[in-house]
Structure formats: C-alpha cells, structure tokens
Amino acid sequence: MNILIKSATILDSKSEFHNTTQDILVENGVISSIENQIKNPGNYQEISFENLHISQGWFDSSVCFGEPGFEERETIKNGLKTAAASGFTTVAMNANSNPVIQSNSDITFVNTKALNNPVTLLPVGALTIGSKGEDLAELYDMNSAGAVAFYDYKKPISNPNLMKIALQYASNFDGLVCSFPQENKISGNGVVNEHINSTKLGLKGIPALAEELQVARDLFLLEYTGGKLHIPTISTLKSVELIREAKKKHLDVTCSVAIHNLYFTDAVLSDFNTHYKVLPPLRTQNDVDALVEAVKDGTIDMVTSDHNPIDIEHKKIEFDYAAYGTIGLESAFGALQTIFTTTQTIEILTKGKSRFGLESTPIKIGNKVNLTLFNPDAKFTFTNKHIISKSKNAIFENESLKGCVYGIIANNQMTLNSL
Incomplete structure (x- = not known):
C-alpha cells in the first residue's frame, strides 16, 4: 500500500512530530517519510481532509x-x-x-x-x-x-x-x-x-x-x-x-x-x-x-x-x-x-x-502504519444514521457530540468513511 497523507496534524505524545502538521508518505505499508511538504513520488493515492488530524x-x-x-x-x-x-x-x-x-x-x-x-x-x-x-x-x-x-x-x-x-x-x-x-x-x-x-x-x-x-x-x-x-x-x-x-x-x-x-x-x-x-x-x-x-x-x-x-x-x-x-x-x-x-x-x-499484549506503534519513520484519521472539531447530533451496527440500541442517540472519524489505515489496508 502506497499513499500520501497531506497536511495532517499529528497527535502522538510518543512521536517527535507530536502537535505538528506534516505530510506523511507511506510505502508498502511503512511510514517512509514525514516532512512539512512531500511531492507525490508516483501515482500514489493522496489523502486530504478538512482539519485532518491523525494519531496512533x-x-x-x-x-x-x-x-x-x-x-x-x-x-x-x-x-x-x-x-x-x-x-x-x-x-x-x-x-x-x-x-x-x-x-x-x-x-x-x-x-x-x-x-x-x-x-x-x-x-x-x-x-x-x-x-x-x-x-x-x-x-x-x-x-x-x-x-x-x-x-x-x-x-x-x-x-x-x-x-x-x-x-x-x-x-x-x-x-x-x-x-x-x-x-x-x-x-x-x-x-x-x-x-x-x-x-x-x-x-x-x-x-x-x-x-x-x-x-x-x-x-x-x-x-x-x-x-x-x-x-x-x-x-x-x-x-x-x-x-x-x-x-x-x-x-x-x-x-x-x-x-x-x-x-x-x-x-x-x-x-x-x-x-x-x-x-x-x-x-x-x-x-x-x-x-x-x-x-x-x-x-x-x-x-x-x-x-x-x-x-x-x-x-x-x-x-x-x-x-x-x-x-x-x-x-x-x-x-x-x-x-x-x-x-x-x-x-x-x-x-x-x-x-x-499489544505493542504501541508511534508515528515514526520506519514503523508500520497504524493510524486513525479524524476531525476533532466537527459537531453533530448522534442519530440512527450514524449507526453501522446491526443492532440499534444506542445510549447516545440524540446526544450532541463532537468530532468525526475519517477512517483508519492499518494492517496494510485502508478504510475511509464516505462523509
């Protein structure tokens, strides 16, 4: 899996890039580069979202x-x-x-x-x-x-x-x-x-x-x-x-x-x-x-x-x-x-x-990619349309919540939500 994540604010206290906004290059499922700006080295899929934040x-x-x-x-x-x-x-x-x-x-x-x-x-x-x-x-x-x-x-x-x-x-x-x-x-x-x-x-x-x-x-x-x-x-x-x-x-x-x-x-x-x-x-x-x-x-x-x-x-x-x-x-x-x-x-x-028994995976060059992508500032009311589970017994139904998830990148695979 080769992807380029653009302008992501990194929240990871175990990473030297904590609280900075960076481009992140992932090649063959491994973080190969983290820089202020990275040019796409090929036809890599680019990931870009509004107010994108990432963490472990x-x-x-x-x-x-x-x-x-x-x-x-x-x-x-x-x-x-x-x-x-x-x-x-x-x-x-x-x-x-x-x-x-x-x-x-x-x-x-x-x-x-x-x-x-x-x-x-x-x-x-x-x-x-x-x-x-x-x-x-x-x-x-x-x-x-x-x-x-x-x-x-x-x-x-x-x-x-x-x-x-x-x-x-x-x-x-x-x-x-x-x-x-x-x-x-x-x-x-x-x-x-x-x-x-x-x-x-x-x-x-x-x-x-x-x-x-x-x-x-x-x-x-x-x-x-x-x-x-x-x-x-x-x-x-x-x-x-x-x-x-x-x-x-x-x-x-x-x-x-x-x-x-x-x-x-x-x-x-x-x-x-x-x-x-x-x-x-x-x-x-x-x-x-x-x-x-x-x-x-x-x-x-x-x-x-x-x-x-x-x-x-x-x-x-x-x-x-x-x-x-x-x-x-x-x-x-x-x-x-x-x-x-x-x-x-x-x-x-x-x-x-x-x-x-699970190892931590800090956002560092050379580490396998294991990331969550999110926007911490989006506000919404949690309703039935947000439920993916087969069962709908949601205690938070109709509550006003804050923050949306864009998706995850892990196990050399990516899942992104259609927002």
Missing part, C-alpha cells in the same frame, strides 16, 4: 459481536467494519457468544473470522466453562491459541476460592484474569442504581456496595496470590478509591470504565428508556465526577465503549425485563470529546494496549 490507531478493551450464535445481534465481519468506521484499529472481543468462547478451537475460529481485516481482533476467552462460574475453562490452551485475557462478560465469580485459583493458575503463563465487579447477593434483582431516582421510579436498585464489596474482595485475593487482574467497567467513587490504594501497594491491577458511565447519571432514567439500561448501572453525579478525575490521574487505566449490540426483541420491552447493554463504538470518540480535551481523548483511546 485506537484500541477498545471491551466489545461484543455476538458471533457465533447471536448473529442477529452482530457478526464479526460487520462488527469489525463498525470498529473501523469508528476509528478503532484494534478491539478485544468478549466471549459472550453462544456457545461461549472457551477452548483452543473457539479462539482459532474467531481469529480465522477476523483474518485479512484492517482491524485487529484480540479474542478474550471465557474464565469459566460456559461462563457459569463453577469450573475454570481451558485457560492455557486458549492462551496458546491467542487469547489475550479471560473474562466471563458481566458475570461475577461468586466463589472467592475459584477466583483465587484462577489468579494463581494464570500467573504461570502471565495470563490476565478479568473479574466483573458485582456481588450478586447484594445486587439481587436490582436493575438501576439504588438511589433517590430508583425510589421515585419504583425500580429495584443495585447498591454501589454490590460493586465495592466485589472490588475489595478481588483486591485482597490479588494481594494474596500475586496474580494479574483487570477489573472491567467500574462505576463508583469508592471503587476508584479502593483501586487507587491497591496501586499504591504496587499490586498488578488495572481497571476500565465505560464511556456512558462517564457521561450519564441515573437522572436520565425518568422516561424508562431501555437504552439507558446498562450494567453496571448509571450512577450519581458524585460517582461520575470521581470517575472522570480517575481517568485524568491514571487510576483508571482505560476507557471502553463497552459495545454490546442487543436485538430489538430484548430491548424494546418493559424496563425490568429488557437486556442490559448498549452499542458504543460509533459514538465513542464524539462522546469522549464532550468530557475531555482532544489531547486527553487521544491519550485515552490509545492507552491500555500493552495490558492486552
């Missing part, structure tokens, strides 16, 4: 595509197309398919489905057989096939001894164990955050305590085992404080937060719109403020879209019975830009790669 390719640590088994929600092929159009060059795909991804052959199937795509798919294997929380899955075999982590998506491990054994066993091959932060005996039949709004609406609440007890338990287990733990999608102020203290002890722990938990509070639930039914639930303004601050100071290691397509039959029903989840890839950049500066947003979108 973006990474999302938690997406769901449904396949195999839930293709009506999403397929791997269309999921990767959605990721590319949304600016992501790498995504970690959860194991919540039917059957769940829990063996060497399952990981191989997923990797085969994702071959020859501009977006790199990193498969996450189930932590337990059938994601039932009873017996460990074939962790080592999945790791050998390319699994980057082990996680029963949105299903907490209730047995602390099983979590202890998982951390100990996975440490033999530097495996990353993920633990969903919820104590089910405390959350019970709750469907939203337990607070004033849940009482007003007559909906059963999930106390912040349900999350914080699980986080505290897992951190104690981590300290005991010396393993490697990732806590996905925390949502409360106290969880932030617990993880901050654990990091001061130099425990090997990372965590993430979903973008919607940084943006919305439970105040939006007044009309019982099931788009807002997510897990963990939307919390209070105090929680949101603490989460945003934790992203800024590095306590929270990565921000995820937590993209989870749900078909209409499981969303457009009574709130109590609707499935949890929202799509989020398409709105990720625009939503983050309403909370953080562009520089902060790009740092967020390019963090977390090393935790999942």
Whole structure:
C-alpha cells in the first residue's frame, strides 16, 4: 500500500512530530517519510481532509459481536467494519457468544473470522466453562491459541476460592484474569442504581456496595496470590478509591470504565428508556465526577465503549425485563470529546494496549502504519444514521457530540468513511 497523507496534524505524545502538521508518505505499508511538504513520488493515492488530524490507531478493551450464535445481534465481519468506521484499529472481543468462547478451537475460529481485516481482533476467552462460574475453562490452551485475557462478560465469580485459583493458575503463563465487579447477593434483582431516582421510579436498585464489596474482595485475593487482574467497567467513587490504594501497594491491577458511565447519571432514567439500561448501572453525579478525575490521574487505566449490540426483541420491552447493554463504538470518540480535551481523548483511546499484549506503534519513520484519521472539531447530533451496527440500541442517540472519524489505515489496508 502506497499513499500520501497531506497536511495532517499529528497527535502522538510518543512521536517527535507530536502537535505538528506534516505530510506523511507511506510505502508498502511503512511510514517512509514525514516532512512539512512531500511531492507525490508516483501515482500514489493522496489523502486530504478538512482539519485532518491523525494519531496512533485506537484500541477498545471491551466489545461484543455476538458471533457465533447471536448473529442477529452482530457478526464479526460487520462488527469489525463498525470498529473501523469508528476509528478503532484494534478491539478485544468478549466471549459472550453462544456457545461461549472457551477452548483452543473457539479462539482459532474467531481469529480465522477476523483474518485479512484492517482491524485487529484480540479474542478474550471465557474464565469459566460456559461462563457459569463453577469450573475454570481451558485457560492455557486458549492462551496458546491467542487469547489475550479471560473474562466471563458481566458475570461475577461468586466463589472467592475459584477466583483465587484462577489468579494463581494464570500467573504461570502471565495470563490476565478479568473479574466483573458485582456481588450478586447484594445486587439481587436490582436493575438501576439504588438511589433517590430508583425510589421515585419504583425500580429495584443495585447498591454501589454490590460493586465495592466485589472490588475489595478481588483486591485482597490479588494481594494474596500475586496474580494479574483487570477489573472491567467500574462505576463508583469508592471503587476508584479502593483501586487507587491497591496501586499504591504496587499490586498488578488495572481497571476500565465505560464511556456512558462517564457521561450519564441515573437522572436520565425518568422516561424508562431501555437504552439507558446498562450494567453496571448509571450512577450519581458524585460517582461520575470521581470517575472522570480517575481517568485524568491514571487510576483508571482505560476507557471502553463497552459495545454490546442487543436485538430489538430484548430491548424494546418493559424496563425490568429488557437486556442490559448498549452499542458504543460509533459514538465513542464524539462522546469522549464532550468530557475531555482532544489531547486527553487521544491519550485515552490509545492507552491500555500493552495490558492486552499489544505493542504501541508511534508515528515514526520506519514503523508500520497504524493510524486513525479524524476531525476533532466537527459537531453533530448522534442519530440512527450514524449507526453501522446491526443492532440499534444506542445510549447516545440524540446526544450532541463532537468530532468525526475519517477512517483508519492499518494492517496494510485502508478504510475511509464516505462523509
């Protein structure tokens, strides 16, 4: 692939060209020249957009595509197309398919489905057989096939001894164990955050305590085992404080937060719109403020879209019975830009790669090209026309967002959006 990118502002703190506007020549998929002005050396395709900015390719640590088994929600092929159009060059795909991804052959199937795509798919294997929380899955075999982590998506491990054994066993091959932060005996039949709004609406609440007890338990287990733990999608102020203290002890722990938990509070639930039914639930303004601050100071290691397509039959029903989840890839950049500066947003979108075994790819001469192209200043209202996913359960529908994605260049391929 030979292309010439014209007048692009580079946002990459690991590049000597950070915060400068340059022409970039790509030859055979490798950056061969970065200069103020480059003359087209041949009939190379020229890339030029209004207010063009580029960064290292973006990474999302938690997406769901449904396949195999839930293709009506999403397929791997269309999921990767959605990721590319949304600016992501790498995504970690959860194991919540039917059957769940829990063996060497399952990981191989997923990797085969994702071959020859501009977006790199990193498969996450189930932590337990059938994601039932009873017996460990074939962790080592999945790791050998390319699994980057082990996680029963949105299903907490209730047995602390099983979590202890998982951390100990996975440490033999530097495996990353993920633990969903919820104590089910405390959350019970709750469907939203337990607070004033849940009482007003007559909906059963999930106390912040349900999350914080699980986080505290897992951190104690981590300290005991010396393993490697990732806590996905925390949502409360106290969880932030617990993880901050654990990091001061130099425990090997990372965590993430979903973008919607940084943006919305439970105040939006007044009309019982099931788009807002997510897990963990939307919390209070105090929680949101603490989460945003934790992203800024590095306590929270990565921000995820937590993209989870749900078909209409499981969303457009009574709130109590609707499935949890929202799509989020398409709105990720625009939503983050309403909370953080562009520089902060790009740092967020390019963090977390090393935790999942992925090397950083700075914008430097001689490096393989792995870029996201975007305009940070475009403002728009997110509507159905912006959705590429097969499912349309978008929590950010009708929200005013900032920033559009032009496309990606990665794996010696290019995907550009028709704007």
